[in-house]
Amino acid sequence: MREIFKIVMAHQLSEQEIQRREDLQQLRELGIDPYPAALYPVNAKAKQVVDEYNDDEKNFSEVCLAGRLMSRRIMGKASFAELMDSSGRIQCYFNRDEICEGEDKTLYNTVFKKLLGIGDFIGIKGYAFKTQTGQTSIHVKELTVLAKSLKPLPIVKTDADGNVHDAFNDPEQRYRQRYVDLLVNKGVKDVFIKRNKVISAMRQFFDESGYMEVETPVLQPIPGGAAARPFITHHNALDIPLYMRIANELYLKRLIVGGFDGVYEFSRNFRNEGMDRTHNPEFTVMEIYVAYKDYNWMMDFTEEMIERVALAVHGTTEVKFGDKTLSFQRPFKRISMTDSIKEHTGVDISGMDEDGLRNACKQLGISVDKSMGRGKLIDEIFSEKCEHHYIQPTFITDYPKEMSPLCKMHRNDETLTERFELMVNGNELANAYSELNDPIDQRERFEEQLKLMERGDDEAMFIDQDFLRALEYGMPPTSGMGIGLDRLVMLMTNNTSIQEVLFFPQMRPQIGKAKQEETAE
């Protein structure tokens, strides 16, 4: 904290920042509070006026708007300016003798022309009209300073042909100062509005279906439900280590044991692993568990959910992604993992043992190591040779048992599990099971994970004794599904970087200057 504060203090003010501080002081000297406390009685939005103003009706005859001043064209006693509020921008016309009715022209000549600048919040009262060039504008009768801005905003302009001039496009600055990015770059806000639509569409679908949104612990004594490296923290009063959740699966299943028919959670998960364009240390997964269902039912349910999401965001099931068009119209293609591998490699893995698989991998040019068990080997073949073929939404079903320690054994084949993953654009989007509810089988699966851990697989799962105790009380047949929300939003917003769909992606702190300060102390 202190280090960050020092960076701010050490920062030297630029010419423009000094100018703005002087303007601020002068406003105060004129008796104008640059940060007034009183509410401002806004009665319209910029977009509303632009969309709904009618020159014949002369509606919006007493309009009151507030927002940031985003551009000014000052021409002597008359000026045009752009006001931006949450809905968009509208042009405003200022006339010296109309905003200053008496002899004193200070409000126009000094306050508006000299002391206000781009980025400042102002309030205006006036009436809507159309200029000679036909642009809907506000004829301003009254101007109020609402908040002074001390830093110059980047000026991004779009011309008549849609070309963007002087874009604020350095990704580092855009992510570190997302507030600026949101203000000046068109389309950034849209991504997050779409993200919100994705979430609402899912929530609405689940609620309509009668399932309940729940909250489960983020701080967990045993990080379970997935194979990943957790963040470790410490609770002082209890004097125990705690882990930030890597998944919420085991807690949601405890709630099914506790008698709920269906529970879901938008779960912020944390994994202490690498970062790249598809991985942020914290990310969001939606998980849902429904009693008395199986994975076949869940495939139908997932299809419907995704179709509804696409419709909510785009109004159609056809979604452009890069140079592809993805179709989220039901039903999606379904293929078993064994058939998929057969189709793309010609190898039939059914009944093959660990050595056979290891040889198959070698023949296919896939590198293997000693820690890999049967499941991991099959997974390697699939991800190397098959996964990238599935561009359109496709369910891959019936994964090998060793890869799925929380999943129920397949009803027709003991070496498989009742699991599916949904592949879109060559990547995994969702993952679902007929959940394992046999407590003795579950204990054995955990013990196998323990062996994998001993062989050097650092992703193997920990044994959660309390979860096993819950299963021993009895869990009904249940199907569960998890979907990577950030990944889904990426697909729905045509983004290839997770940072574009998170407001504040994780960044390494900038400390260069602070270090110098510290050594000087």
Add this chain to the structure above:
RNA sequence: GAUUUGGUAGCUCAGCUGGUAGAGCAUCUCCCUUUUAAGGAGAGGGUCCUGGGUUCGAGUCCCAGCCAAAUCACCA
């Protein structure tokens, strides 16, 4: 973690084989009552990411470091 590319004014970017730091927008001053990516004219503004080195001289060349992006490896 590896490789590649980049970091110059508030923003976007030039800056050649090493020789006084440049442009557009923004800012400031002056002029101007319906303009529109930018009304007209003029002026000011720099820790060239940081620290070393080579050199008479480094934004430029070399070394180390910091930050970011892209590609690859691992995970969702």
